[in-house]
Amino acid sequence: MLKPTLLKKSFNVIQRVGKTATVAGLTGLKVAKGEKMDAYLLKDTFEQLGTTYIKIGQFIASTPSLFPREYVEVFQACLDQTTPLPYSYIEDILNNELAKKGKTLEDIFISIDKTPLASASIAQVHSAVLKNGDHVVLKVQKPNVDTIIETDLGLLYGATKIMDTLAPSLKFASISPIIDEIRLRMSAETDFLQEAKNIDDFQDFLQKTNNQKVVAPKVYHDLSTQKVLVMERLFGVSMIDDVAMRQYCKSPSEVMVDTLNTWFASLTMCESFHADLHAGNLMLLTDGRIGFIDFGIVGKLEPKAWQACVMMMDSFSREDYDSMAHYMIEMGMTDKQNLVNKAVLSADLQRVMKKILAKDSLFIGKTIDKLDTTKLKDHSDEINQMMLEIFEVGKRHGIHFPRDFTLLTKQVLYFDRFMKVLAPELNMFQDKQITIV
Incomplete structure (x- = not known):
């Protein structure tokens, strides 16, 4: 019998595959009905597919030497902050992650600003105040990001074949290095405990060199998890x-x-x-x-x-x-x-x-x-x-x-x-x- 967490992950994978197939199918239907597979339609498709494909869109926007000018210009929109998720989604993640440490939001925070300081494809950042009066920022991974990325990267090879068919003008771009770079970046960006370790390493370096001119934010390790990073607000x-x-x-x-x-x-x-x-x-x-x-x-x-x-x-x-x-x-x-x-x-x-x-x-x-x-x-x-x-x-x-x-x-x-x-x-x-x- 499958464990609840494995069952949930399997369901999320199936759900993600289903969404990807639906979005790709709808795009294909538009093309079949005579709509041109241009940069605008491709960007709309990527935005509907979310996290992984937005990263690809950002890469297209940032590499005018590899992609046609019209694609670079249209995909510039992917460089902006993504549309923030409602705070209710972020609160669910916070509750679930803090529960692993035997804590609740009421135990820890005086207040959390429901309006994010920033929202990207992987995480959303909110300011908050701890019970002891410390001002902090909460970097919260968006729901199911890890499953989405894992599933998307598995499907991406097939997706590039579809792109070659629907958008032949992109064939000259080398897709595999793009996928590899996205994989490396996303793996790093989705492990907040590793990011916390990176900060600790840098702070140790500052201490060893007696560097008092530079600072990195203090990490609240007792409140941080792989999906939530709590840091001092600078x-x-x-x-x-x-x-x-x-x-x-x-x-x-x-x-x-x-x-x-x-x-x-x-x-x-x-x-x-x-x-x-x-x-x-x-x-x-x-x-x-x-x-x-x-x-x-x-x-x-x-x-x-x-x-x-x-x-x-x-x-x-x-x-x-x-x-x-x-x-x-x-x-x-x-x-x-x-x-x-x-x-x-x-x-x-x-x-x-x-x-x-x-x-x-x-x-x-x-x-x-x-x-x-x-x-x-x-x-x-x-x-x-x-x-x-x-x-x-x-x-x-x-x-x-x-x-x-x-x-x-x-x-x-x-x-x-x-x-x-x-x-x-x-x-x-x-x-x-x-x-x-």
Whole structure:
């Protein structure tokens, strides 16, 4: 006889398969009746399918080098926050998870704000106040997310075949690496106990290095589970707004130096490094400290990958494409170093990156006083484009990039954006104030 939890999971899997078949069937019926299988219909289908497919939609929106422009533009909507779930769903998860620890909401909280601070495809975040007066944030996994992801990834191979049939213009996109990246990211993002461990590791590093300038939120381990993460709430301002920052610091440039030195040191002194410090996950607190938040996406450093990243990004910052090509080859990212034509690789890199930089009108040719910081936001789409263009050039020359190298390079590009706002006079790789090794 099946155990209740296994029976429930089996039911959820069947229910998910049924929903997927229904949504796909309805889309197929629309096409059969003459409706064009365009970007809008595909986006609507993905949104109906939910979590996993929204992640794919986000990938499409962030990779203009791989997908047709119309798909990239339409799927931009997937980059926004998802529609919040009613608080009743979140309350059910909280009750179920806390019951495992023998606790109730009434035992622990004075209040929980029913309006979420944020809502993404996997989790929803609410502010709350504990009985002892502590202000906290609750990161709550949405209902049945783990089953949905597991089932979706199992069905995804078949779904890509359907996509090839219904949307032949997407055939040139390599689907399997997308699925693999989504699998890795989602596995990390759905284990909140692992995220709690990542935070603990970073805090141990701060303590060992006597770093009092940077902080990560305290985790309430006695209240946290794999599906609920209870953390200290940090109050501050975004580090893309230098005007707001000056309320709490003398120099945004010094704050940026402290941020970089802390992160670079963590690469070799932590078990993992924070790999997603974009504008939403880095803040200057009202007490002047720097807050690192959301440790759901981390990487594990290979010294070879880090050295390659440093050399490559230094070359990129100087627009020295010969050196960039040299380090891509010499750092062992290809098994056929002697067969790679460095001059051709350099020319390819220069052509692609010049094109990207020419489009980067928000920053190129503008100084800090001319920047409208109110228009700045998370530029993950542009950064993804840079990364994918580099990778595509590399692949054409037989060069392959490990996942952690991708995370390292992408984070350095995030920091490059911060520096253009906060410390345009500094060079990340050459300034003596910044220690990168």
